[in-house]
Amino acid sequence: MPTVLIAGANRGIGLEFARRYAAAGWEVIGTARDPEAAGDLRAVARVERLDASDLDRVAALASAREGRPLDLLIANAGTYGPRRIETAEDGEGWLETLSIMAVAPVLLANALLPNLRAANGKAVAITSRMGSIDDNNSGGFIAYRSAKAALNAAWTSLAIDNAGLAFALLHPGWVQTRMGGAQAPLPTEESVAGMMRVIDGLKPVGRAPFLDYQGETVPW
Numbered sequence: 001m002p003t004v005l006i007a008g009a010n011r012g013i014g015l016e017f018a019r020r021y022a023a024a025g026w027e028v029i030g031t032a033r034d035p036e037a038a039g040d041l042r043a044v045a046r047v048e049r050l051d052a053s054d055l056d057r058v059a060a061l062a063s064a065r066e067g068r069p070l071d072l073l074i075a076n077a078g079t080y081g082p083r084r085i086e087t088a089e090d091g092e093g094w095l096e097t098l099s100i101m102a103v104a105p106v107l108l109a110n111a112l113l114p115n116l117r118a119a120n121g122k123a124v125a126i127t128s129r130m131g132s133i134d135d136n137n138s139g140g141f142i143a144y145r146s147a148k149a150a151l152n153a154a155w156t157s158l159a160i161d162n163a164g165l166a167f168a169l170l171h172p173g174w175v176q177t178r179m180g181g182a183q184a185p186l187p188t189e190e191s192v193a194g195m196m197r198v199i200d201g202l203k204p205v206g207r208a209p210f211l212d213y214q215g216e217t218v219p220w
């Protein structure tokens with residue numbers, strides 16, 4: 001039975017991944033900041049506590065897997081962070097956003113490399129088109145955009161440094177979740193079904209392709 005570890009799996013896109021991989025017969029390990037409140041996730045997955053801003057816990061979570069094969073890592077946890085960067089407090093919030101969406105995913109992936117190698121596994125980060133510098137025509141969202149751009153740069157290096165494994169950066173589309181909001185056009189089910197098809201087709205290519213949920217290349 002293949003195994004997937006999904007960081008940030010208690011709601012939204014992460015929960016939909018957990019449900020679909022469980023329905024497809026995978027062993028699912030999902031992380032939540034508050035496992036007691038993650039009943040929907042507990043119904044389909046083994047739940048591990050993880051706050052991505054607690055970097056010690058990120059590495060400890062990986063070492064608890066003790067080299068057991070891992071077929072797929074999905075680094076999904078995300079937050080907008082502060083909308084404006086004007087005060088020192090905003091700056092602290094920006095640093096935390098970088099930690100959650102760039103530093104923690106890299107620590108998690110690095111710590112899980114032996115597990116991924118043992119399964120010829122795949123490491124996927126859920127990024128955003130908002131992390132694309134080419135595609136930024138509307139400004140704003142400095143914390144969120146820069147954290148996703150940092151994730152994109154870091155995941156690319158991981159892919160180059162570990163060329164035997166498949167890596168990818170996936171943009172889920174604008175999705176109906178708490179983050180995407182009510183006006184989002186794309187149902188979570190459609191986004192995640194699309195990303196699962198893309199993940200299925202990933203091969204180790206020594207890069208981390210930046211693809212949307214339909215497999216289209218996103219500009220950097």
Ligand SMILES: NC(=O)c1ccc[n+]([C@@H]2O[C@H](COP(=O)([O-])OP(=O)(O)OC[C@H]3O[C@@H](n4cnc5c(N)ncnc54)[C@H](OP(=O)(O)O)[C@@H]3O)[C@@H](O)[C@H]2O)c1
Nearest residue numbers: 008012013033051052076077078128174175177178179180
């Ligand atoms: N929805 C969209 O339109 C869209 C578009 C592009 C990219 N994305 C990306 O897709 C991913 C999933 O987003 P979503 O739309 O499913 O949003 P969501 O419903 O708001 O879910 C966000 C997930 O991240 C977790 N999370 C937030 N801060 C965390 C922290 N410090 N430590 C651990 N987990 C934390 C949340 O856990 P809690 O419940 O504990 O907060 C939740 O499980 C994110 O990386 C997001 O940037 C979404």
